[in-house]
Amino acid sequence: TPAKAAAPTPEQRNQLIALFNSGNFSELEIQARALAGQYPDSGFAWSILSGSLHMQGKDALPALQKTAELAPGDAAAHNNLGNALKDRGNTEEAAASYRKAIKLKPNFAEAYGNLGNVLVKLDRMDEAVACYRKAIKLNPHVAEAHFNLVGPCSGYSQTDNQQMLQLCAQVKLKALVVDHRVRPEMVAGKEWRKIVRQVVDDYQKYPALYGYFL
Numbered sequence: 001t002p003a004k005a006a007a008p009t010p011e012q013r014n015q016l017i018a019l020f021n022s023g024n025f026s027e028l029e030i031q032a033r034a035l036a037g038q039y040p041d042s043g044f045a046w047s048i049l050s051g052s053l054h055m056q057g058k059d060a061l062p063a064l065q066k067t068a069e070l071a072p073g074d075a076a077a078h079n080n081l082g083n084a085l086k087d088r089g090n091t092e093e094a095a096a097s098y099r100k101a102i103k104l105k106p107n108f109a110e111a112y113g114n115l116g117n118v119l120v121k122l123d124r125m126d127e128a129v130a131c132y133r134k135a136i137k138l139n140p141h142v143a144e145a146h147f148n149l150v151g152p153c154s155g156y157s158q159t160d161n162q163q164m165l166q167l168c169a170q171v172k173l174k175a176l177v178v179d180h181r182v183r184p185e186m187v188a189g190k191e192w193r194k195i196v197r198q199v200v201d202d203y204q205k206y207p208a209l210y211g212y213f214l
Contacts, residue, residue: 006039006041007039007042007044008035008038008044008045012035013044015031016031016032016035017048019031020048020051020052025052025055025056026052026056028048028052029049029052029056029058032045032048032049035048035049036049036063041070042070043067043070043071043074046066046067047063047071047077049063050064050066050067050080054084060084061081061084061085061088064077064080064084067080067081068081068097073104074104075100075101075102075104075105075108075111076101078098078100078104078111079097079101079108081097082094082097082098082101082111082114082115083114085097086114086118086121091118092122094114094118095115095118095119095122098111098112098114098118099115102115107138108138109134109135109136109138109139110135112132112134112135112138113135115131116128116131116132116135117164119131120160120163120164120167121160125163125167128167129167132167162206165206166206
């Protein structure tokens with residue numbers, strides 16, 4: 001009897017990659033689940049499954065945890081797990097995942113930026129600034145993309161945003177404030193004008209402010 005393959009074949013890998021590139025994430029999820037069932041120790045299968053779930057707005061955390069477990073030397077896997085943990089509000093665990101990613105890949109600018117963001121949430125500002133500076137040194141373009149501020153819909157409060165603006169000024173970055181106090185259903189009424197004025201008042205004094213996304 002032929003030995004059972006321990007990992008997906010190149011053809012199976014290419015088929016899933018093609019589905020991902022085509023944007024057919026629902027079918028990708030089906031096939032990735034089947035592949036993970038067939039090859040439960042394949043980090044690739046679990047990674048593709050987590051990507052398909054994430055792209056559909058589904059809970060990808062268990063698949064990301066499995067990916068990091070099966071591919072402990074994959075810096076991207078730990079960075080992605082950190083993102084999922086951060087979104088859950090598990091900031092200490094997220095920080096640990098980002099640190100693993102950085103240990104595996106010391107020039108991983110994105111992971112430094114992500115670590116800086118969760119350190120802000122943990123009120124460890126000096127460490128956050130150090131992470132931002134390292135990210136900028138490694139790759140200014142990646143750093144600038146990842147230090148745009150996120151608003152309350154992503155778990156950041158107005159105070160968090162203001163602290164981030166102060167940090168951005170220290171590392172000479174401009175920041176785009178994302179604030180979702182203005183909601184689409186308000187546009188038909190008069191309330192939105194008052195809220196927009198309040199948002200502008202909350203942030204306009206910060207030199208690092210680049211603009212708003214409402």
